[in-house]
Amino acid sequence: MRHRIILTVACLAIFFEALDVSVLNMALPAMEQYFHFGPDAIQWVQTVYVLMYAGFVLLGGRLSDTAGRKKMFMTGAALFLLSSLCAGFSLSFGWLLTCRALQGAGVALAIPAAMAIISHTFTDPAEKNRAFGIFGAMAGIGFATGLAIGGLISALWGWQWVFFINVPVIGMVLLLAWYYIPADVKAVHPQRNNLLSGILITTLMLLAAWLIHDLGNVGKHPALFAGLLFIFSVTGIYFVRRERVHASPLVDFRLFRVQGVITGNVGALLLGSVFLPYIFLLTLYLQQELHFSSWQAGLALFPFSILSGIVSKFVLPKLFHRWGITRTGIIGNSCMLAGILFFVLSYFTPWPLIFIFCAVLSINALGMAVTFPCVTILAIQHVPETQHGLASGVNGTANALGGGLGLSLTGLMMQLAATYHWNSYGTGLTVLAIVAMAAVFQLYRFLRRPHRAAMPAYAELSS
Template identity: 35%
Template sequence: MTTLIPGSTRSTRRWWALTVLALAQFLVVLDASIVNIALPSLGGRLHLDTTALAWVITAYVLPFGGLLLLGGRLADRYGHRRLFLVGVAGFVAASALAGLSETGGMLLAARAVQGASAALLAPASLALVTQLFTTASDRAKALGVWGAVAGIGSAAGVLLGGILTALFGWQAVFFVNIPVGLVVLATIPTLVTRDPRGARQRMDVAGAATITTGLTAVVAALSSAGQLGWSNPVTLTLAVAAAALLTAFVLVERRAEHPLVPFRFFLNREAATGNIVMLLAGGATTALFFALSVYLQEVLHYDALTAGISQLPLAGALVVVAGVVPPIVATVGLRPTLITALVALAGGLVWLAAAGPHAGFVGGLLGPSIVIGAALGAGFITATQLAVDGTSASESGLASGMVNTSQQIGGALGLAVLGTLAATRTAAELAADTAHVTALSNGFSWLFIGAAALSLLGAVATTVIRKR
């Protein structure tokens, strides 16, 4: 059956198209977490310390988040399918380069290209989904699938990273993207057959440049503060540069004829709330999976395969809950479901923080893993739906870019802030002659509690910011 959406994208097989688009989104989200389990092995091979390993994650999520808004605008102008395919091709090429890396610098460069490519394909793919499914019921189902994929990708990354690293080495976490990406490139042109372009207008390159470099300076300043202290000249210089660049971004956006982020967009309180929650939840989740991977291997001494398999309960709970969220939302409402998910996520994180340096899997990890997985399944779906509901078709690319931007920028900032918190706590413990494993464990406990605080802030924002 041929489905024609007036003025938008035509697809002969909407649900098949959704499957392939969701597969591409799965890769994008997966790549932010799949390398976590491989980090100890990767660090040993490329001679990277803990701080440099954190940048392996940051080098991906920063350009991803910083360029997403520009990617959304480019998709609106040049065509969503076209930009989607360009992004997938770049992502596949960068994945190959990352797997072939012989130095830390080569790997970080490849990760940056991966992030920039993801910034093109992610908003374009979500825009295609919102245009393919226009009725309320179909769009709710499609966005339910989309939100579930985002959550599953984060959880599955830890599991798959462990399996691939143990069986084939750390390079496999990058090479796995290549065959999947090639399948997406081959099938989308046959499933999405029309790709209309929007009106031509000047792109806000200055806005994209200032926000991306500004956020990079923020993360670098936080990283420097954790190592050198806030009074160090390097830290102060980076902090001043970050403030200047972010201020320049605001000034550029206020004066641009076609701004990257029209501030009127945030007058839509539903979209504003969804993006705030994505920012906070992204920070909590990225820091969680980074710290959990290191905690399992460096504190509990799990090997890569065991560390990956131990995340099966989390991933399973996420999948199960994701399948039942749409009818729950239809019954109790979007905001109550989201608030409940965020509070549950905070509870699971506090529970995990109590695990300690000698935790057993059943007694210390199983319970919080199930709670966290279930909360993530419900939270990602409802936050995504809240962020894109009520936006016009002409701004579907912008809305899609915003929700992904919020998640990725939140991830970069959350990892920087909470990682610095954990490092500070660990350093204080070591200075007091605490055993190394115990000091690491206590540092991660602070990180998990900080992530719980971010989740609770999201719940408060969802409660306070109401639709007019």
């Protein structure tokens, strides 16, 4: 019973983190009207969150390994709760962006700790995979639910409530975590937290996310872009050299020799590269092309979030049992690809509603609910327990940076489409289809490779 409550606490945290990313999309028009900001500012409500999450999640993962899983989980959840409350009371756009940045930092501390808590709680490999499957599936459900209810909430109660809904649930999570999650065990040989490396990796992640986000605007300020790229390169070289000789490194690079780690993280990056741009395009398409209001769009999408939960609860465990993690991931990525192709057909055929609902079924209800748990499990299942915080932090960084990369590439291609008079939706969706095909291929390639039960790096990391 205690194990179930701990898993529920962790799942509520990832659910609301994922929901927070997608719920804002349908509320953005109401926020734009309230603050009177232009279209360029819309992206920053999401971008500042992704930047802060990507920048701090590795540090959060390492801190969960060194300072304590429970301590970091509760610290991150409390920061997320307070910043959500403050965001709901925002009177200026600058204050809203500040709160979004703090939300991202809070999530970056809480999610790696939550994954480490699950790994520590469930020691049996089959139970651990099942628990991580549920945990990852809750992220997919959160994405789908946020997209569905964001418009309804903003239309009925105002955009502020997309933040206020976090407060009572995360408050309950904190109470349950304080009571049920075991206290952190003080390390016999405590490690230094290596704060300088934490600052360096955070700077690198922020710079990387910014450079990816700004790809579409290189022509406007090439000198600034080149200067930031130079700073990123020099800082990256110094960071790698420092970590290889430091007595308590923030990142143990042997981690990337563990079976499945690279595949799982590339899968997370590609999944983010498809899903976040898809949300952006779907929001525009429903409201601008199909003339849905925000509440109509939310009402239309809501059944698919319910179906996502059903798939996670009843279908995903059967897929794991029958096909294994990698084959199930291929099935999920194939659903993502099918959804993008249905989206294309909805735009270029006389039956847009039929095909757009097929797209939402494939991606919201099936693809995310199946794929996210698979890439999460692949990235951490063979990693020693002492490195699970770091491994989950790397996985979170990959997914967040993937979202930034996908949005940037999609935006860049749509800008080119406008310049050369191509179809903007068709061009953007073509990019997503190519990325989705790459996601299927990389898992298939991993499946066809011979594997050993445990690679030498596992033993090295454990020693």
